Amino acid sequence: MxxxxxxxxxxxxLTGSVSAAARLMNVTQPAVxxxxxxxxxxxxxxxxxxxxxxxVPTREAVLLYxxxxxxxxQLGAVQKLAANLRTGTAAQIKVLMVxxxxxxxxxxxxxxxxxxxxxxxxxxxxxxxxEIVTALSLREADIGFAFGRAQHxxxxxxxxxxxxxxxxxxxxxxxxxxxxxxxxxxEKPVVMHDLGDHLGAVLHEVRREAGVEHPAGITVQTYHxxxxxxxxxxxxxxxxxxxxASADINRVDVLKISPPLAMPIRVLxxxxxxxxxxxxxxVECFRTAASEVASNTMKLLx
Numbered sequence: 404m405x406x407x408x409x410x411x412x413x414x415x416x417l418t419g420s421v422s423a424a425a426r427l428m429n430v431t432q433p434a435v436x437x438x439x440x441x442x443x444x445x446x447x448x449x450x451x452x453x454x455x456x457x458x459v460p461t462r463e464a465v466l467l468y469x470x471x472x473x474x475x476x477q478l479g480a481v482q483k484l485a486a487n488l489r490t491g492t493a494a495q496i497k498v499l500m501v502x503x504x505x506x507x508x509x510x511x512x513x514x515x516x517x518x519x520x521x522x523x524x525x526x527x528x529x530x531x532x533x534e535i536v537t538a539l540s541l542r543e544a545d546i547g548f549a550f551g552r553a554q555h556x557x558x559x560x561x562x563x564x565x566x567x568x569x570x571x572x573x574x575x576x577x578x579x580x581x582x583x584x585x586x587x588x589x590e591k592p593v594v595m596h597d598l599g600d601h602l603g604a605v606l607h608e609v610r611r612e613a614g615v616e617h618p619a620g621i622t623v624q625t626y627h628x629x630x631x632x633x634x635x636x637x638x639x640x641x642x643x644x645x646x647x648a649s650a651d652i653n654r655v656d657v658l659k660i661s662p663p664l665a666m667p668i669r670v671l672x673x674x675x676x677x678x679x680x681x682x683x684x685x686v687e688c689f690r691t692a693a694s695e696v697a698s699n700t701m702k703l704l705x
Contacts, residue, residue: 408442411435412450413475415458416468495524496682499535499547502625504668504693507645507700508548511692516685523681531624533599539671545682547671548689550643551601559674563686564693568602568664569647569704571630571655572639582659585609592638594629595622601666602626602641630655648700657704668693 404412414424415435425432443449450467451458460468500509509527516525530538535547540557553560570583576591577583589610596603603622610616621637623629629640630647634654643666647657670686672678678686 404442404445407438408445409471409474411438412442412464412467413471415439415451416460416464416471420458495526496679496685497544497546498525498527498685499530499538499544500527501532501535501549502529502627503550503643503646504548505529506627508668508689508693508696511696512685512689515688515692520681520684525685531597531599532601533597535671539673542673545672545676545678546686549601549669549671550666551604552669553671557674558671560669560671562667563670563690564668564697566644566666566668566697566700568605568641568660568666569644570639570658570660571633571642571647571650572658573633573636573655574653575656576639577656577658580656580658582661584661585664586613588639588641589613589615592620594632594638594640595620596626596629596641597622597624600624602643602664605664606641644700644704645696648704 410428411424414427415421418424418427421435421439422432425435428435439450446463448463449461450464451460453459505527513525516523528538528544532549532551535549536553536555536558538544539547539553540555548563550566570588572583572591577587585606586609588606593606595606598604598607621632623632626640626642626646627649630642630650632638633640634651641660641664650657670689
């Protein structure tokens with residue numbers, strides 16, 4: 404198929420009629436009809452069944468349209484990039500972050516960034532920490548925000564904002580204690596995080612050093628899921644400060660950890676990769692937002 408054949412076919416499939424396709428392409432109706440006929444001759448099979456002045460796609464047309472539609476979506480992306488380059492607008496910024504930061508910090512960060520950069524497209528994906536490290540190492544994004552260390556030779560990291568971990572425990576689990584140690588969690592039902600998570604790795608190590616096997620129980624990937632289970636009495640959980648601040652204090656106690664368990668927000672990126680001006684601005688907006696949210700969070704947890 405030649406490109407004009409593809410365009411006419413796509414337009415008819417998209418609009419459902421030759422007349423509507425002609426208007427979409429800004430050509431005459433006979434021109435679209437002739438183009439479709441030429442396409443069918445070249446392909447060697449019909450694309451549409453003509454029935455009562457209607458065009459009904461054949462099975463072959465339906466299968467062909469799947470790939471043609473992909474082509475037009477790719478073409479749209481090329482046209483968008485060309486427009487951005489022509490106007491001096493940067494290409495899309497691709498950002499990864501753990502879900503907690505997506506809920507607690509991202510809205511404020513994006514508001515700050517969009518105020519000064521309304522034309523810069525931003526794509527955000529929520530992943531757990533280990534998935535962020537993997538995706539960045541494969542160059543699937545520009546930058547990542549997480550709590551844990553990168554621990555990957557291809558990535559660099561920088562602490563963006565200080566914070567601590569907290570324990571959320573079903574009411575009365577630790578009597579009236581205002582704080583607990585990690586060892587206090589060993590003999591209690593605990594909602595675990597997988598080893599790829601910062602707090603999951605810490606708790607697994609505490610259990611290993613104490614010679615306590617990991618009990619059969621519940622393992623989750625997000626801190627909000629851990630909080631939800633704690634609020635339903637399933638067990639205590641370690642969470643970040645932002646998640647702890649959203650806890651229902653009628654259902655759980657929010658306890659400090661002694662000694663404090665640092666849980667800073669880290670910005671991760673490919674080692675040696677240059678950062679665009681727009682990306683640097685986004686990081687600074689995220690830093691400002693994290694600081695503001697952390698300040699409000701600390702007030703709630705006091």
